[in-house]
Amino acid sequence: MATLKSVETKYLEEREALFRGMRNLDRRSFLKVSAAALGATAGLAAPHSFTPVSVAQEPAGAASQPAFRFAYISDSHLYTKDVNDRFVRGLLRAVDDVNNLDPQPDFVFYGGDLAQLGQVDQLELGAAILKNLKAPLRIMVGEHDWYLDLGQKWRELFGEPTYSFDHKGIHFVVLNSVVEKDFWTERKMTPIERMKTVAGLDNGLQSSFTVGEPQRKWLETDLAKLPDDARVIVFSHSPLYKLYKKWNFWTDDADEVQAILKRFKQIVVIHGHTHQLLTNRIGNIYFHGLLSTAWPWPYAPEGMPELTIQMSRPDPFNPNDGCGDGEVRVHPDGLVDKVYSLWNRNPITVSRTYLASMGKEDIPPKPNRPSY
Amino acid sequence: MNQSLMRYRGRLAVLGGLGLLLAAIVAGCGQETKRQTAAKDSAIDAKMPFGSDADDAQPAAETDADKAVEVTSCDGENKVAVDKDLAGAELAQALLAQWKRDHPGRDWVADEKAAHAFNPPADNADVLQGGQSKGDVYGNFTQRDLVTWSRETEKFVAEGSRIFHGGDALGSTVGVSCDMCHPHASNTHPETYPKFQVQLGRVALLRDMIEWCIENPVRGTHLDPDGPTMRALEAYIMAQRKGAAMNYGKH
Numbered sequence: 001m002a003t004l005k006s007v008e009t010k011y012l013e014e015r016e017a018l019f020r021g022m023r024n025l026d027r028r029s030f031l032k033v034s035a036a037a038l039g040a041t042a043g044l045a046a047p048h049s050f051t052p053v054s055v056a057q058e059p060a061g062a063a064s065q066p067a068f069r070f071a072y073i074s075d076s077h078l079y080t081k082d083v084n085d086r087f088v089r090g091l092l093r094a095v096d097d098v099n100n101l102d103p104q105p106d107f108v109f110y111g112g113d114l115a116q117l118g119q120v121d122q123l124e125l126g127a128a129i130l131k132n133l134k135a136p137l138r139i140m141v142g143e144h145d146w147y148l149d150l151g152q153k154w155r156e157l158f159g160e161p162t163y164s165f166d167h168k169g170i171h172f173v174v175l176n177s178v179v180e181k182d183f184w185t186e187r188k189m190t191p192i193e194r195m196k197t198v199a200g201l202d203n204g205l206q207s208s209f210t211v212g213e214p215q216r217k218w219l220e221t222d223l224a225k226l227p228d229d230a231r232v233i234v235f236s237h238s239p240l241y242k243l244y245k246k247w248n249f250w251t252d253d254a255d256e257v258q259a260i261l262k263r264f265k266q267i268v269v270i271h272g273h274t275h276q277l278l279t280n281r282i283g284n285i286y287f288h289g290l291l292s293t294a295w296p297w298p299y300a301p302e303g304m305p306e307l308t309i310q311m312s313r314p315d316p317f318n319p320n321d322g323c324g325d326g327e328v329r330v331h332p333d334g335l336v337d338k339v340y341s342l343w344n345r346n347p348i349t350v351s352r353t354y355l356a357s358m359g360k361e362d363i364p365p366k367p368n369r370p371s372y
Numbered sequence: 373m374n375q376s377l378m379r380y381r382g383r384l385a386v387l388g389g390l391g392l393l394l395a396a397i398v399a400g401c402g403q404e405t406k407r408q409t410a411a412k413d414s415a416i417d418a419k420m421p422f423g424s425d426a427d428d429a430q431p432a433a434e435t436d437a438d439k440a441v442e443v444t445s446c447d448g449e450n451k452v453a454v455d456k457d458l459a460g461a462e463l464a465q466a467l468l469a470q471w472k473r474d475h476p477g478r479d480w481v482a483d484e485k486a487a488h489a490f491n492p493p494a495d496n497a498d499v500l501q502g503g504q505s506k507g508d509v510y511g512n513f514t515q516r517d518l519v520t521w522s523r524e525t526e527k528f529v530a531e532g533s534r535i536f537h538g539g540d541a542l543g544s545t546v547g548v549s550c551d552m553c554h555p556h557a558s559n560t561h562p563e564t565y566p567k568f569q570v571q572l573g574r575v576a577l578l579r580d581m582i583e584w585c586i587e588n589p590v591r592g593t594h595l596d597p598d599g600p601t602m603r604a605l606e607a608y609i610m611a612q613r614k615g616a617a618m619n620y621g622k623h
Contacts, residue, residue, distance in 0.1 A: 079546070079547050083546060083547050084546040084547050084548065086546070116547065197487075200487070200488070200537060200551060201551065201552075202488055202537075202551055202556045203487050203488060203537075204486065204488065204489050205486060205487050246489075246556070247555055247556075295552060295553050296553075297553075297555070298553075298554065298555070298558040298559035301558060313559065315571070316553075316571075316581075316584075316585070316589075317571040317584075317588075319589065369623070371559060372558070372559050372560075372561045
């Protein structure tokens with residue numbers, strides 16, 4: 001069905017595209033935009049029009065164009081609307097953002113923690129909202145979705161949490177990296193007590209996240225058929241490395257999982273859970289974090305990866321600051337440009353060349369406020 | 373606004389604050405009260421006869437049901453029926469006695485420490501050294517003093533941690549607690565206050581920012597600046613920045 005757009009809609013879209021382009025202007029592009037603007041004022045273009053020009057955003061030295069892109073939304077931590085409508089509005093906003101992408105991404109990846117306390121009505125609400133996405137959805141589980149009924153409702157809604165799929169020559173793997181060993185039976189916790197314990201980021205009664213032996217076996221089998229130069233992107237809710245144990249910014253068997261990924265020439269791991277700009281590279285493995293639609297976490301007080309350029313401390317007076325969603329631009333070599341579309345700030349792109357050059361090229365903007 | 377009106381408003385605020393404080397004392401840490409027959413196993417002997425509710429159309433004869441108030445304790449689960457004339461320390465002791473009966477062998481400070489590890493208070497062993505304090509009434513401390521200081525200070529901070537990590541304890545109406553943005557009280561930077569808080573357009577203290585968070589993201593109700601909740605929250609946040617250099621005005 002053809003989409004009819006009003007004059008106002010077209011005007012706003014063009015205006016937005018112009019300003020989005022202007023954020024990354026280099027000199028040559030500036031001249032291009034100026035010429036277009038001049039043309040517009042000289043009456044060469046329709047008087048209503050901003051004459052959108054495609055501004056070169058490709059970083060210097062990066063000849064490659066993305067082969068395709070997918071969008072992401074993560075960590076919405078939904079309560080039902082009657083309890084907390086702000087988190088619900090966060091997810092709705094992200095769905096709008098993604099639905100407004102033109103052209104549409106190939107698919108939308110949801111990074112886990114759809115619910116705050118894994119309750120049936122929270123998960124059902126999240127599933128209902130995500131049904132509004134125009135592009136196909138791929139979803140991962142987070143600990144907030146899991147520890148009330150140990151995945152029963154999540155599985156019913158979304159299927160098994162561990163799976164893989166292929167898309168345009170890339171092999172994608174989705175893991176459940178929030179497997180904790182039983183800390184609840186001995187303490188005689190009820191399901192909601194167990195859920196609330198895991199839901200507390202700084203709650204020390206819980207265990208550490210793991211991928212676990214069965215999933216590691218599955219991963220090995222799943223990847224066995226691929227050659228060493230295969231292009232692979234792995235999704236895990238927690239970072240698949242050891243950053244800060246006290247907040248479970250951590251996967252306890254990360255070393256074992258990394259050992260499985262080691263044979264590939266280069267491989268990308270994308271994780272949720274940390275609610276912030278987070279970048280790391282360990283040998284051939286390139287790590288990227290996801291933003292949350294609910295709230296940003298502070299940075300870990302120790303163990304920060306050198307490649308991470310932190311986002312400035314969020315404004316506590318603006319509940320959307322530091323939150324957002326984004327895009328992942330997948331290049332033909334299998335590496336990605338990771339776009340953090342922050343709701344209250346300019347978007348920040350962490351390019352594949354930044355990681356490939358170990359932080360020497362295409363350095364993202366540095367923060368002006370400390371995170372303490 | 374003229375001076376007299378401001379003074380008048382100031383007095384109103386003070387009166388309001390006193391009213392809240394009184395209400396808090398009367399209710400203990402209870403969240404809801406309702407009239408009920410005193411429980412048989414309650415430590416409190418309901419002896420005080422009292423009049424019935426003001427909204428009762430026909431004052432009825434005094435019954436046992438009129439003598440007790442049911443108070444829900446801080447954990448939101450335990451209820452205890454107490455004499456409605458009881459207040460302050462007596463009420464708190466009654467509630468604590470009930471909690472101890474329901475949780476034999478439990479130590480809430482140890483529980484809180486296990487769940488949300490917080491910084492220990494300073495060691496102070498040095499005050500037992502040296503010879504100057506011999507015969508000095510103020511400075512003549514013993515190991516027992518040190519244990520008392522440490523235990524009491526830690527208990528105060530543990531209470532702050534408990535409130536900080538509990539949406540219900542904070543009075544949140546939207547299921548939000550402090551730790552959801554500030555795990556282990558990170559990013560609270562108490563050492564930077566007082567400072568000009570741009571968003572408020574004035575100089576703020578730590579407690580102003582706590583109050584702001586309570587009223588906005590937490591969607592709770594105003595905290596008495598000198599009340600036990602605010603004091604405990606301040607204590608916990610300060611404890612967690614142990615060792616940070618004071619640097620007021622830092623943005």
